[in-house]
Amino acid sequence: xxxxxxxxxxxxxxxxxxxxxxxxxxxxxxxxxxxxxxxxxxxxxxxxxxxxxxxxxxxxxxxxxxxxxxxxxxxxxxxxxxxxxxxxxxxxxxxxxxxxxxxxxxxxxxxxxxxxxxxxxxxxxxxxxxxxxxxxxxxxxxxxxxxxxxxxxxxxxxxxxxxxxxxxxxxxxxxxxxxxxxxxxxxxxxxxxxxxxxxxxxxxxxxxxxxxxxxxxxxxxxxxxxxxxxxxxxxxxxxxxxxxxxxxxxxxxxxxxxxxxxxxxxxxxxxxxxxxxx
Numbered sequence: 001x002x003x004x005x006x007x008x009x010x011x012x013x014x015x016x017x018x019x020x021x022x023x024x025x026x027x028x029x030x031x032x033x034x035x036x037x038x039x040x041x042x043x044x045x046x047x048x049x050x051x052x053x054x055x056x057x058x059x060x061x062x063x064x065x066x067x068x069x070x071x072x073x074x075x076x077x078x079x080x081x082x083x084x085x086x087x088x089x090x091x092x093x094x095x096x097x098x099x100x101x102x103x104x105x106x107x108x109x110x111x112x113x114x115x116x117x118x119x120x121x122x123x124x125x126x127x128x129x130x131x132x133x134x135x136x137x138x139x140x141x142x143x144x145x146x147x148x149x150x151x152x153x154x155x156x157x158x159x160x161x162x163x164x165x166x167x168x169x170x171x172x173x174x175x176x177x178x179x180x181x182x183x184x185x186x187x188x189x190x191x192x193x194x195x196x197x198x199x200x201x202x203x204x205x206x207x208x209x210x211x212x213x214x215x216x217x218x219x220x221x222x223x224x225x226x227x228x229x230x231x232x233x234x235x236x237x238x239x240x241x242x243x244x245x246x247x248x249x250x251x252x253x254x255x256x257x258x259x260x261x262x263x264x265x266x267x268x269x270x271x272x273x274x275x276x277x278x
Contacts, residue, residue, distance in 0.1 A: 010246075010261045011271035017216060017242050017259045022099040024214035025089060026232055028222025030247055031265045032107055034083035036076075053197035056189065057131070060178075063187075068173035070190070071146050071153065074139060077125050082113035085220065085265035088273035090114035095277050100210030104222060104229050106192050119207050121199055121228060123192035132186025142179060142188065149177035199228050211236055219245040221265045224252040233257075 029037070055062040082090075090113040092098040100117045103110055106125040110118050126139045153176060181188055193199050211217055217236040224230040224245075233253040236243050242258040245251055246268055254260050261268060 007263065007267035007271040008275075010263055010268050011275055013259060014218075014244050014246070014261065014268070014272055015275055017244050018097075018218060019215060019242075021097040021216065022214050023092075023097055023216050023218050024210045024232075025098050025101045026217065026219045026222060026229055027089075027101065027103045027105060027110070027265075028220075028224075028229060028247075029105060030221025030223075031085045031269075032080075032083070032105055032109055032221070034085065034264070034266045035080045035107075035109060037080055037107055050195055053194035056194060057187065064176055064178050065173045067146065067178050068150075068153070068176035071143070071150070071176070074125060074143070077107050078139075080107065080109065082109045083266050085269045086110055086113035086115070088266075088269035089220070091273045091277060093117065097276050098218075099214060102207045102210060102229075102232065104226075117210075119203060119210065121193070121203060121207060123190070125190065125192065127191035128188050129191045130181035130184060130186045131189055133181060133184040135181065135183055136191060139190070145179045145182070146177075149179060193228075207232060208235060211241065212239070214241065216242045216244065219243065219247065219251070219253065219257075220269060221247055222251065223247060223249065 051062060051066055056066060057063075086109050089098060089101060089110065093101065093115050098115075098117075100119070101110055101115050102119045102121055104121050106120065106123055108120070108124055108126060127136050128139055128142050129136045179188060180186065211232050217233065219229075219233060222229050224233060230252050233243055233245075233256050237256040243253070243256055244259045244261070245253055245257045246261045246263060246265060248262060248264060251260075
């Protein structure tokens with residue numbers, strides 16, 4: 001394991017493993033912390049209890065609580081900007097080194113930074129889907145409807161803590177009015193994969209293809225705690241594909257890594273892009 005005192009030195013060691021590419025990239029919440037979005041499992045992260053899919057679809061009180069919190073918190077994500085780590089990966093893609101990016105994040109910051117071949121493994125915060133008719137709408141459009149139903153709600157709420165799923169912690173949500181699908185009256189859900197819900201199979205297969213087409217796999221900012229990301233590291237290791245993990249703190253994939261770098265994504269990825277692009 002390399003502990004980062006010098007980002008440039010760490011990047012040089014990564015180049016020795018990644019070679020000339022092509023490289024597939026898997027990112028997690030740690031790449032977005034420099035954009036002001038806290039992660040779930042970083043060394044300094046508070047404990048969190050995210051809502052499960054079963055709670056959301058099975059209990060109206062849970063669902064109302066979610067939408068009330070999300071109505072206040074989601075715009076924080078909309079206001080965030082890509083950081084140097086996102087921009088470095090977009091630059092590496094533009095230069096042809098990164099041929100595919102799999103992200104566990106829902107913040108769409110890779111796309112905003114300029115990455116084009118992105119698989120949003122866990123969905124996107126900016127889309128909402130009806131569980132009955134499967135029609136998708138923008139989160140902005142739903143915000144307009146929720147504001148009309150709850151015109152004074154955000155102004156009355158002061159106890160807010162932003163979380164990576166565009167959530168916010170709010171003391172009381174009992175009076176919040178939930179919007180149903182305006183087309184069929186069905187249940188609306190963020191187009192995000194919840195705990196207890198499976199990532200769509202076609203999305204997983206596409207991600208495996210990214211890994212299979214690459215000469216190396218780079219993991220940036222993921223603790224690999226959940227299997228949805230760890231499986232790609234296991235797959236790469238099983239097929240003999242070198243794995244580089246860049247993350248603050250331990251990950252579940254450390255024993256599978258060809259190289260583990262304990263450091264922040266922004267400085268190290270910036271140095272990596274400088275080496276490859278000159």
